[in-house]
Amino acid sequence: MDSAPVNWEALDALIVDFAKSENLFEDSFSSSPPSSPSSSSCSSYSSSASLSSSSYHSRLTIWKIRRSLEAGDIDAGMDLLRSHAPSILDDRRLLFRLQKQKFIEHLRKGTSEGRDSAIACLRTALAPCALDAYPMSVFVFKEAYEEFKHVLLAFIYDKDDKTSPVANEWSERRRYDIAGLMSSVLRAHLHAYDPVFSMTLRYLIIIHKGYCFRQGIVSPISDLTQRLLLDERDPPATARESLYEAPPFDEVDVQALAHAVELTRQGAVDSLRFSKGDLFLAFQNELCRMRLDVSMLDELVCEYCVYRGIVDSGLASTSASEMQAILEPKINQLEPGCSSSRNCSLEVDSGANKHSDGMDVELRYACEPSSNHEDCSTSGLHQSENPRALQRYRTHGTGERSKRKRWRGRHDDKCGMSFDESSGLELSTTTLVSSSYTLKEQQGSGKHFILDVNSREDKYEIVLGLKELARKGMAAEVVEEVNAMDPNFFMQNPMLLFKLKQVEFLKLVSSGDYSSALRVACAHLGPLAASDRTLLKPLKETLLALLRPNEDALGKGLSLHALSTSLQVAIGSRLGIEEPQLMKIMKATLYSHNEWFKLQMCKDRFESHLRIDSLKEVNTPLHPSVAISNLNADTSTLGSSQVTISSSAKNSEDGSSPTQVSSRDVICDENSILKVMEFLALPRVDAIHLLAQYNGNAEMVIQQIFA
Numbered sequence: 001m002d003s004a005p006v007n008w009e010a011l012d013a014l015i016v017d018f019a020k021s022e023n024l025f026e027d028s029f030s031s032s033p034p035s036s037p038s039s040s041s042c043s044s045y046s047s048s049a050s051l052s053s054s055s056y057h058s059r060l061t062i063w064k065i066r067r068s069l070e071a072g073d074i075d076a077g078m079d080l081l082r083s084h085a086p087s088i089l090d091d092r093r094l095l096f097r098l099q100k101q102k103f104i105e106h107l108r109k110g111t112s113e114g115r116d117s118a119i120a121c122l123r124t125a126l127a128p129c130a131l132d133a134y135p136m137s138v139f140v141f142k143e144a145y146e147e148f149k150h151v152l153l154a155f156i157y158d159k160d161d162k163t164s165p166v167a168n169e170w171s172e173r174r175r176y177d178i179a180g181l182m183s184s185v186l187r188a189h190l191h192a193y194d195p196v197f198s199m200t201l202r203y204l205i206i207i208h209k210g211y212c213f214r215q216g217i218v219s220p221i222s223d224l225t226q227r228l229l230l231d232e233r234d235p236p237a238t239a240r241e242s243l244y245e246a247p248p249f250d251e252v253d254v255q256a257l258a259h260a261v262e263l264t265r266q267g268a269v270d271s272l273r274f275s276k277g278d279l280f281l282a283f284q285n286e287l288c289r290m291r292l293d294v295s296m297l298d299e300l301v302c303e304y305c306v307y308r309g310i311v312d313s314g315l316a317s318t319s320a321s322e323m324q325a326i327l328e329p330k331i332n333q334l335e336p337g338c339s340s341s342r343n344c345s346l347e348v349d350s351g352a353n354k355h356s357d358g359m360d361v362e363l364r365y366a367c368e369p370s371s372n373h374e375d376c377s378t379s380g381l382h383q384s385e386n387p388r389a390l391q392r393y394r395t396h397g398t399g400e401r402s403k404r405k406r407w408r409g410r411h412d413d414k415c416g417m418s419f420d421e422s423s424g425l426e427l428s429t430t431t432l433v434s435s436s437y438t439l440k441e442q443q444g445s446g447k448h449f450i451l452d453v454n455s456r457e458d459k460y461e462i463v464l465g466l467k468e469l470a471r472k473g474m475a476a477e478v479v480e481e482v483n484a485m486d487p488n489f490f491m492q493n494p495m496l497l498f499k500l501k502q503v504e505f506l507k508l509v510s511s512g513d514y515s516s517a518l519r520v521a522c523a524h525l526g527p528l529a530a531s532d533r534t535l536l537k538p539l540k541e542t543l544l545a546l547l548r549p550n551e552d553a554l555g556k557g558l559s560l561h562a563l564s565t566s567l568q569v570a571i572g573s574r575l576g577i578e579e580p581q582l583m584k585i586m587k588a589t590l591y592s593h594n595e596w597f598k599l600q601m602c603k604d605r606f607e608s609h610l611r612i613d614s615l616k617e618v619n620t621p622l623h624p625s626v627a628i629s630n631l632n633a634d635t636s637t638l639g640s641s642q643v644t645i646s647s648s649a650k651n652s653e654d655g656s657s658p659t660q661v662s663s664r665d666v667i668c669d670e671n672s673i674l675k676v677m678e679f680l681a682l683p684r685v686d687a688i689h690l691l692a693q694y695n696g697n698a699e700m701v702i703q704q705i706f707a
Helices: 008-021 045-054 056-070 074-084 086-090 092-108 112-132 138-155 173-190 196-215 222-228 251-260 265-274 279-289 294-308 320-334 387-403 422-433 456-471 475-485 494-511 514-531 533-547 553-557 560-574 581-600 612-616 624-634 648-654 670-680 684-693 698-706
Strands: 229-233 290-292 344-349 362-370 373-376 435-441 449-455 643-646 666-669
Touching: 008 196, 008 294, 008 560, 008 612, 056 074, 056 173, 074 086, 074 092, 074 173, 086 092, 086 173, 092 112, 092 138, 092 173, 112 138, 173 279, 196 222, 196 229, 196 279, 196 290, 196 581, 196 612, 222 229, 222 294, 222 581, 251 265, 251 279, 251 670, 265 279, 279 290, 290 294, 294 581, 456 475, 456 560, 475 494, 494 514, 494 533, 494 560, 514 533, 581 612, 581 684, 666 670, 666 684, 670 684, 670 698, 684 698
Parallel strands: 344 449
Antiparallel strands: 229 290, 344 362, 362 373, 435 449, 643 666
């Protein structure tokens, strides 16, 4: 399976919003009570970020209620409901279910006190609830009363009797069903939806799984997606009877929701009824019902944040005094006679996985005497192999590092929230960036003690420094430093060299230095294009910048963000730093998303809502004509007026059309497509092909099939 290009800056923004919304960064936002969130759906990234952040404490409350109900402590859960969402208990159906579970939990204790409490609950709470649990319908009232009488059998059948008629009532699974149902209801009531990235990831994985299954493709990320997105979903929240008289929904909305989140048609109708016909609100409700492995998601996010330089790697926050406290006992333990008059060198080797191609980096720190103790500092730095990279490492460490955030993890003692997974997460995060220290005696005359640091952190800093240079458009400096580190790197990555030289060329053109720009083109761009014919077209387009001296050639020609990320991945791979797993997930799922909607011959109605469109905005077009053609290709309307254009070229390429279609384009109305799909039980693509043969007339298609 191929992978799709990703706008990593847009993904960075989504992930930072996710981490702040979940309070995963230290001091990510104020602990003051959140303002009342708006009930409208998120229409922009900024509004969605504000909504996610303000709902943090509401999500904490939902989590507490869920845990109480899952543990069988119904009273604690109901107390929290009365404190934070008392109107929920006005729904007598929900109250009836809670009281029924409370009755079972009293009996589950198996004591005389528990039995007495169960009888008291039956008389004072459960029986009155059964009388008015479903007041809008006599028929449903009878069902509630039958349910009430049925649960009384728990008095005479043991909880361990798996064959009893009330085995399901005794099942602890009921706890999780009720907890999930209350979570669904509270989420919508408090507008405490998950952060946008969390919903986007769920949706992309669903599309990816469906695409792979229907195309018979083995997913390259199946091991990740299976563990990340769990099979079970929370029960759906159902509308009260007063909403059953809602007008019929547009079939386009019903089908869009059903296919997007894998619901039956009736399930989609019920979801729309609960959201009062708001398609995007129903979509959010359904996505948030899906369960993610939270601890795994946090690890993926943390790994990505460290890789991208969003989060401080951990060792970076260690002060000089703390580092000295770590090193001195080891030095003194191995060499008690080492005094202040003896020079001790500390050798830092960044090659945890050494390469023979010049990528090893050494830092030597001289221990100079100071006062009555040894003080190790960087003042005596001797750069042996690649001084520019080490200089960048030091500069980046003092400048860019100060802007990074500190990872906090998913725990909140103030709110009484402490996930069991948090300790494991902290361990994995530490392992990700930790350094291993070993001491050995240097060979040769005079005793010097060498500290070998097989440090991923050193490698991260070098890669992040180069990435930052590329992001700022300092292509010449990047090429110089990389060549100093590894002269063979660009021989194995000519496309990266071409793009960097493109940036250098365009930067010189923008500054008016045409002679230097032409020298770059002659010395590098030309020979690279001669050795790879696929580069001739981008070379010609790059040279056109000479005809527009007053335009910002660099800004219009290339995406520096995409280039800097490509460089980061390539250099990191050479240094033994694996690409984050989250990157692999996003590349594969966005590719599946593209291919799936090509097969469906329509635009995804929800991609803007989940910022998927921004994740795909990678390259800026070189020419206005390209931008116009792309705009025309992407233009479509939503809602009941949505149309699909089917052409002979598309049909012939697909190869699945039963007969030759007219050469002119046929506009297929979305309602016509749905009608043919429903009446003939056909996939969407086949329905479109049939409509194309009959000028988009659904009635003619159906008549001809049944004639």
